Every structure is written in C-alpha cells, then in structure tokens.
Amino acid sequence: MKPLYLFGTHATLAALANPMRKIKRVLVTKNTQAELQKPLAGIKNIAVVDAPKIESALPPGSVHQGIAVECDPLDQPSLQDWLSERIEKPVLLLDQITDPHNVGAILRSAAAFDVGAVIATDRNAPGESGVMAKAASGALETVPLISVTNLVQTIELLKKAGYWIAGLDGTAKQPLHEAKLDAKTALVLGAEGKGLRRLTAEHCDFLVRLPMSNRMESLNVSNAAAVALYEFFVDRSK
Amino acid sequence: MKPLYLFGTHATLAALANPMRKIKRVLVTKNTQAELQKPLAGIKNIAVVDAPKIESALPPGSVHQGIAVECDPLDQPSLQDWLSERIEKPVLLLDQITDPHNVGAILRSAAAFDVGAVIATDRNAPGESGVMAKAASGALETVPLISVTNLVQTIELLKKAGYWIAGLDGTAKQPLHEAKLDAKTALVLGAEGKGLRRLTAEHCDFLVRLPMSNRMESLNVSNAAAVALYEFFVDRSK
Numbered sequence: 404m405k406p407l408y409l410f411g412t413h414a415t416l417a418a419l420a421n422p423m424r425k426i427k428r429v430l431v432t433k434n435t436q437a438e439l440q441k442p443l444a445g446i447k448n449i450a451v452v453d454a455p456k457i458e459s460a461l462p463p464g465s466v467h468q469g470i471a472v473e474c475d476p477l478d479q480p481s482l483q484d485w486l487s488e489r490i491e492k493p494v495l496l497l498d499q500i501t502d503p504h505n506v507g508a509i510l511r512s513a514a515a516f517d518v519g520a521v522i523a524t525d526r527n528a529p530g531e532s533g534v535m536a537k538a539a540s541g542a543l544e545t546v547p548l549i550s551v552t553n554l555v556q557t558i559e560l561l562k563k564a565g566y567w568i569a570g571l572d573g574t575a576k577q578p579l580h581e582a583k584l585d586a587k588t589a590l591v592l593g594a595e596g597k598g599l600r601r602l603t604a605e606h607c608d609f610l611v612r613l614p615m616s617n618r619m620e621s622l623n624v625s626n627a628a629a630v631a632l633y634e635f636f637v638d639r640s641k
Numbered sequence: 642m643k644p645l646y647l648f649g650t651h652a653t654l655a656a657l658a659n660p661m662r663k664i665k666r667v668l669v670t671k672n673t674q675a676e677l678q679k680p681l682a683g684i685k686n687i688a689v690v691d692a693p694k695i696e697s698a699l700p701p702g703s704v705h706q707g708i709a710v711e712c713d714p715l716d717q718p719s720l721q722d723w724l725s726e727r728i729e730k731p732v733l734l735l736d737q738i739t740d741p742h743n744v745g746a747i748l749r750s751a752a753a754f755d756v757g758a759v760i761a762t763d764r765n766a767p768g769e770s771g772v773m774a775k776a777a778s779g780a781l782e783t784v785p786l787i788s789v790t791n792l793v794q795t796i797e798l799l800k801k802a803g804y805w806i807a808g809l810d811g812t813a814k815q816p817l818h819e820a821k822l823d824a825k826t827a828l829v830l831g832a833e834g835k836g837l838r839r840l841t842a843e844h845c846d847f848l849v850r851l852p853m854s855n856r857m858e859s860l861n862v863s864n865a866a867a868v869a870l871y872e873f874f875v876d877r878s879k
Contacts, residue, residue: 463701504742508861517854538861545856580875614875616755618783622867623746623776629864630871637818637852 407476408460409536410467416442417541418472425475430457435469476531482549485520486564492519493635496591498554498603503529507538508625514542516632525550558606561589568607570599575610582611584638595624646698647774648705654680655779656710663713668695673707714769720787723758724802730757731873734829736792736841741767745776746863752780754870763788796844799827808837808845816852822876833862
C-alpha cells in the first residue's frame with residue numbers, strides 16, 4: 404500500500420491531535436517547527452528536513468506549509484456501528500461525488516454546521532488523501548466518513564433508524580428554506596451536472612431545491628452542500 | 642503577453658456565446674466536436690486536434706473535456722462605469738482573495754444568486770485564467786469582475802452610490818440571517834484564516850457572521866461566499 408501523507412498546518416495538526424490516527428512520522432522544516440513549537444511539543448518521530456524533501460513525498464504543487472505527516476488511513480466506522488451510537492444529528496449522503504477537493508471541502512462544512520457523518524458510495528468516492536485532508540482543514544479527523552456499497556440500501560437503513568431522507572434536486576418544487584428539517588434528516592447530494600440518479604430520487608422521502616436565479620444552472624457541489632448544511636443548521640438553532 | 646486559454650465545456654461555450662469575448666481560435670477534439678455540433682455551429686477558426694495538442698497549451702492536469710479556446714481577456718468595466726449603469730443588485734467585495742479556484746467558484750455562486758458584480762483588489766487578486774474560468778462554469782462571461790486599487794476608497798465610493806457595506810466577520814455579534822439585507826448591499830469578504838483587515842472592518846456599516854458550530858473555525862472562502870449570497874438571495878425574494 405502506498406504511504407498516506409497529510410500536509411498543511413491545519414490538516415497535520417488535527418491529525419496529530421487525533422488519538423485514533425496512527426502516525427508514522429512527521430516531516431517538518433526548521434522554520435515551521437519553530438512556528439509550531441507548542442502544538443508539536445511531545446510529538447514523537449519528528450524529522451526536521453528541508454522543503455524539497457517534503458515536496459518529494461507529495462503530489463506536485465501541494466501547498467504543504469512546511470509540514471507533512473506520514474500516517475495510516477483512519478479506521479472509519481461502518482454505518483451500522485455509527486447508527487448504534489444514536490447521534491441525533493443530520494447526515495450527508497454523497498452519491499458519486501469523486502473529486503477529493505470537493506469531498507474535503509464538504510467535510511469542512513459538515514464540521515462547521517455540526518453534521519453527524521458524511522456517507523459516500525465507495526465505488527466512486529475518493530479514498531482518504533492528502534488533498535482531501537487539506538481541503539477538509541482538520542475535519543477529516545472529526546467527521547466520520549463512512550463508506551457504503553449501495554446507496555438505496557443505505558437510504559432504507561437510515562429510514563429504519565428514524566431518518567427522513569431529503570434529496571437535493573434542482574427540479575424539485577419545494578425550496579430548501581421552506582422545508583421542515585428535523586435533526587434526524589439525511590440529505591442526499593448527487594454529482595455536479597448529473598444530479599440525483601432516478602432510483603436515488605425515488606427512494607427519498609422528499610426533494611428540495613436551492614432557490615437560484617436563472618443566470619446559472621447549478622452550484623459547485625461543495626458550495627451546494629455548504630448552503631444546504633447552513634440552512635439545516637440555522638433551522639435547527641431557531 | 643502570454644496567450645489566454647479557457648478550457649472545459651461550460652467555460653468555452655460561455656466564452657463563444659459572449660459577444661464581448663475576442664476569440665482567436667478554438668481547439669477541439671474530433672469526439673468533442675461531434676458532441677458539441679450544435680453550439681459550435683457557425684463558429685470560425687476551429688482547429689480539430691488531438692487531446693495532447695490541447696494539453697500542451699494548458700497547465701498540467703487541466704480537465705479540458707476536449708475543448709480549449711484561445712482568446713483575449715475581457716474588457717472589464719471600471720467601478721465608476723458599472724455604478725453609472727445603476728444595476729440594483731448586491732455586489733461582492735473580495736479583499737486579498739488570491740486563489741483562482743476560489744475566485745472562479747465565487748463568480749459561479751454570484752451568477753447563481755444574482756449578484757451584480759464581483760469587485761477585487763488588483764494587487765492580490767488573480768488575473769483571468771483558464772483555471773478561474775473553469776471553476777466559474779461560464780460565470781466569468783456574465784458577472785463583471787471589477788479590479789480596484791484601494792479597498793477603502795472603493796467602500797467609500799459604494800457608500801456614496803447608496804450601498805450599505807456589510808463585512809463578513811467570524812467575531813461579529815449579528816448572525817447573517819438576522820440582518821436586513823437590502824438589494825443595494827455590498828458584502829466584503831476577507832482572505833481565509835486572516836479574515837477582514839482592521840481598516841476594512843472599520844469602514845463597513847455593519848458586520849455579520851455566519852452561524853457555525855464550534856467544531857470548525859471557518860469555512861472555505863468560496864463556501865462562505867455561497868452561503869452569504871444564498872441568504873441575500875432568499876432574503877430579497879421573500
């Protein structure tokens with residue numbers, strides 16, 4: 404298996420602060436080590452290296468801010484295990500969303516708007532990566548990212564556990580802000596351009612749309628997720 | 642001057658549909674030409690090439706979908722010219738937001754939520770680029786992207802033109818959804834991590850924050866923009 408490297412200040416410090424994350428070693432430049440003296444105190448296996456050494460471990464163009472961590476992927480819970488914890492928070496279901504930047508940014512918004520878990524179909528979802536962790540800005544360590552094989556079975560499982568299933572669909576009649584959003588709502592998001600698959604939409608309890616001008620067909624998927632999760636969050640705190 | 646290449650279906654078709662965009666030539670693969678027969682009908686200077694030829698003109702890893710357009714940057718209006726058109730829509734002010742992906746995604750959300758113009762300080766803002774146009778998904782052709790030199794002077798100019806200046810600031814007391822948002826509101830967004838500069842904040846009429854859980858410090862800047870512009874849009878349509 405290829406070693407997993409996380410990089411950038413937020414992503415690596417969050418990984419180092421996560422007791423469930425198995426760290427192999429930390430690569431840090433002298434300058435960054437000096438800046439991060441406090442959060443790096445007591446951390447083992449630190450190698451002080453020059454920037455090119457860090458760059459050689461990462462995809463070209465990675466903005467590493469002088470720090471990278473070699474580690475194992477997280478041991479994510481199964482959906483059944485997560486449900487058995489009875490966390491009364493909304494969840495997000497991602498159907499065929501493949502871009503790690505988008506999944507990372509979605510995890511970040513999920514943390515910001517207090518979502519319980521992000522669930523993704525595993526055939527098309529990107530695995531944990533440095534790019535995803537960077538975009539998640541620490542949220543990869545705090546928001547469970549649950550892989551499932553079959554989205555329709557997952558929807559049925561969530562329904563049995565008492566969740567309402569809301570599909571985000573540009574053609575829906577009801578705008579999001581007029582829907583009653585329970586804490587136990589699962590929001591389903593499809594891939595950009597394609598939207599929800601027909602079978603997925605049929606299994607939702609209701610469909611909602613983001614109100615939008617006719618000047619643009621759709622939002623970037625991480626932006627659509629942020630808007631929807633914000634609306635959930637504000638609705639719950641009213 | 643380096644030639645400007647836009648790429649990807651949405652960005653290039655929007656450029657070709659924009660009468661203000663000076664097109665030099667279109668590079669398209671045989672397959673993509675067949676798929677886009679209708680939108681490409683009547684377009685001059687089309688060169689049918691293979692994918693590597695397109696790739697050689699673009700930054701490494703660009704997802705071009707078989708089409709690229711060589712063109713001139715748009716002749717964007719000055720703020721004074723734009724204001725003289727008296728378009729009664731909100732505007733967005735970007736203070737030191739430098740990532741072209743983010744600026745592109747922000748333009749896309751600005752189109753989706755019917756914003757009049759995006760204004761950016763030119764010393765730190767990225768120039769028009771293929772990456773920005775791709776992320777904007779066509780919105781670079783429809784949303785004026787206005788460069789200004791001095792943000793405080795710009796704020797004062799907007800105030801004189803009757804705009805309310807709202808700064809988005811994580812430390813503000815008032816949550817965004819409780820603010821009264823007039824169509825003539827200018828929303829100021831600072832760089833991620835740094836937020837609004839002190840002087841910028843002082844010149845705002847009021848500050849608002851996005852309500853958020855304590856599990857995350859901030860959103861990605863394009864996600865924060867999307868949420869704020871959504872709230873403006875819903876508020877105006879009520």
